Amino acid sequence: MSSVLAFAAVLLALAYGAAALRAVLSPEGAGAARPWREAARPLREVARLLTQRRRRTPLPDTTLMRAGIVTLPVVAALAGVVVPLGGEPVADLGVGVVWFNAMEVCGWAALWLTGWGANSVYPLVGGYRFLAQGIAYELPHMFALMAPALGAGSLRVGEIVAAQERVWFAVTMPVAFAVYLVSALAMAFWGPLGQPLGADVAGGVPAELSGPDRLVFLAGRYLLLTVAAAMAVPLFLGGGAGPLLPAWAWSPVKTAAVLALLVWARGRLPVVRVDRFLAFGWLALIPLALLQLLGVSVMVVAGG
Amino acid sequence: MAEAVAFWALAVAAVAGGVAVFVVDSMARATFALLASFLCVGLALLLIDLAYLGVLVVLMMVMEMMIMAVFMIMYMMNPAGFMPMTMVHNHRGALAISGAVFALLVAGIFLTPWPARRGVPAADPTRDLGMSIMGPKMLVMMVVGLAILATIVSAVVLAADRGRYDRYGDRPRGR
CATH class of the missing domain: 1.20.5 (Single alpha-helices involved in coiled-coils or other helix-helix interfaces)
Known part of the structure; x- marks a missing residue:
């Protein structure tokens, strides 16, 4: 029970931190007289959305749309249960890496359902774009997840952390780490890979969402981004290992660093069109990830 | 006891999802009813301690059904999907064929001489x-x-x- 509470508290705090950092770094935030005051803007946005009146489109499929909206934060939280975010993970499953992958893929359904349900063209285009993006990022993502599991000889997140006692997997398998970071951006449709929510389609998937619906969707996106960043820590950055601070403190600190990098990338990198990302993903990321897996396999055979 | 309850709940939900595919009037809903049915089967695998296979079924079915959704909607007579549609054509013939196949499969379950278990389940x-x-x-x-x-x-x-x-x-x- 205490691990659930710690997990929820750390996850929410980090997700809010990401939203606050984005508010500070966003063009409106950077242009404000006191940019750091903008850190409270997500709170004001929450209050605004909670009191906003719902806008309706003609003939929406409300059931499917609500199912999609609610699925997004739920799968983010479920994916996070195997991540040791606040010390112990909520559940250190024997197939933890596969569990994370399966829950994160449910985000595909969430986005497409939300896009479909509104009966409006821009959300629909956004939903289909995310499916195409999913095809582009999922295979490199799976190979990137496989590398640490192969290096540790286990799918259990706890054992992957234990295998990094001497040297972090980010050092021994840097390509897999880089591919993972790209796929983290893609799975949270964030920054350069945020075309499903692109400005060219009036905001894409959540374009017609208003009030609490929009709040749950956007909060779910920040939760997904946070969980994606948090998973990089046990997989590649040695989990809770570190000097001075105890293990329960190092995990959130490292997660915050990865998260800050991802949030910062949004303002620094241009949005990539989904079809070009597909070409990049399949022609560059998959071969690179496979070569990395070959390298790790040789390392494992030679080392064991 | 809890396992039996979970199994029957999942079994009933899986069949209900399968029925819903042919009852709902939108291709998107039919797709997700089918997905719900598959997910129940995946979760049922967890009950016999096949964690990897169970989670893998969830993973693959979600991806597969999302790609399927694109094609199911694309090949519909009314791709927008908001006009009422039906998955069933040739009502009587379809009912007769599916009823016969169902009866055949159920008969197979009960008539097969299932082997008794030898050995013990693997540790991992x-x-x-x-x-x-x-x-x-x-x-x-x-x-x-x-x-x-x-x-x-x-x-x-x-x-x-x-x-x-x-x-x-x-x-x-x-x-």
Whole structure:
């Protein structure tokens, strides 16, 4: 029970931190007289959305749309249960890496359902774009997840952390780490890979969402981004290992660093069109990830 | 006891999802009813301690049904999907055929002389599964894996042909 509470508290705090950092770094935030005051803007946005009146489109499929909206934060939280975010993970499953992958893929359904349900063209285009993006990022993502599991000889997140006692997997398998970071951006449709929510389609998937619906969707996106960043820590950055601070403190600190990098990338990198990302993903990321897996396999055979 | 309750709940939900596919009047809803049915089957695998296979079924079914959704909607008579539609044509014939197939499968379940269990469950089914796939079945799996990957790559290459307005940079011939 205490691990659930710690997990929820750390996850929410980090997700809010990401939203606050984005508010500070966003063009409106950077242009404000006191940019750091903008850190409270997500709170004001929450209050605004909670009191906003719902806008309706003609003939929406409300059931499917609500199912999609609610699925997004739920799968983010479920994916996070195997991540040791606040010390112990909520559940250190024997197939933890596969569990994370399966829950994160449910985000595909969430986005497409939300896009479909509104009966409006821009959300629909956004939903289909995310499916195409999913095809582009999922295979490199799976190979990137496989590398640490192969290096540790286990799918259990706890054992992957234990295998990094001497040297972090980010050092021994840097390509897999880089591919993972790209796929983290893609799975949270964030920054350069945020075309499903692109400005060219009036905001894409959540374009017609208003009030609490929009709040749950956007909060779910920040939760997904946070969980994606948090998973990089046990997989590649040695989990809770570190000097001075105890293990329960190092995990959130490292997660915050990865998260800050991802949030910062949004303002620094241009949005990539989904079809070009597909070409990049399949022609560059998959071969690179496979070569990395070959390298790790040789390392494992030679080392064991 | 709890396992039996969970099994029956999942079984009933799986069948209900399957029925819903033919009852709902939108292709998107039919897709997700089918997905819900598959997910119940995946969760049922967790009840017999096959964690890897159960989670894998969830993973693959979600991905597969999302790609299926694109095609199911694309090939509909009314692709918008908001006008009422039905998955059933030739009502009587369809009912007779599906009823007969269902009866045949159920009869098969009850008439098969199921073998009694020998030995004990493996300590780590995931590891045993991997050893089985990568041990005696290695050659088959490697060939099948390569064939599937080649199929996927060629399908994407055929589908993702670039259009005439699609170019990199400012030069007219930039590809």
